[in-house]
Amino acid sequence: DIQMTQSPSSVSASIGDRVTITCRASQGVSNWLAWYQQKPGKAPKLLIFAASSLQSGVPSRFSGSGSGTDFTLTISTLQPEDFATYYCQQTDSFPLTFGGGTKVEIK
């Protein structure tokens, strides 16, 4: 199985900050990498698919990059509604696997 490792596990940031979250796959997944946002008590929401494609309706301050084993989710200018937990997921091979999550907290 492909293991997905996210770092950091949590980050404290202020409104307006640039936030970067990384996701590393234990083996190459090409660009079959998605990012999700989850707020407390809510279901996850798809932000990015195919490593860098923005899902419809997602603000452009979110961006994704990377291929192979190393990926990045960047929030260019953190907004109050962005405080949440973020997960990566590989869809290159079964079983599909998620990273452990990164919680973005208010500083």
Next chain:
Amino acid sequence: EVQLVESGGGLEQPGRSLRLSCAASGFTFDDYAMHWVRQTPGKGLEWVAGISWNSGHIEYGDSVKGRFTVSRDNAKNSLYLQMNSLRPDDTALYYCAKGSSLVASSVTDAWGKGTTVVVSS
């Protein structure tokens, strides 16, 4: 608007069975793969199973393989998860999720609110 409504969760004893259902609306159900994903309290996400649009391709997570069976009824716009030989570590919130394409490996672009399964004696 895509709507996914899970049902069938509850408290069950170890070794017993439960069947989860997901009623889908707001999209052409048989054009998309579907998935089950679970989340334990305070923990992360675990992909449980995926099924292609026509049930021709089905895959499972390692921890449920051989115990859980995913199925769909396109005529009823419904997804199911038959959970047998339940274990305490199956305790979780189970989400039904819509795939973004026909194939079982698709990302999930819409999720239900989930149904809670508790396995305990």
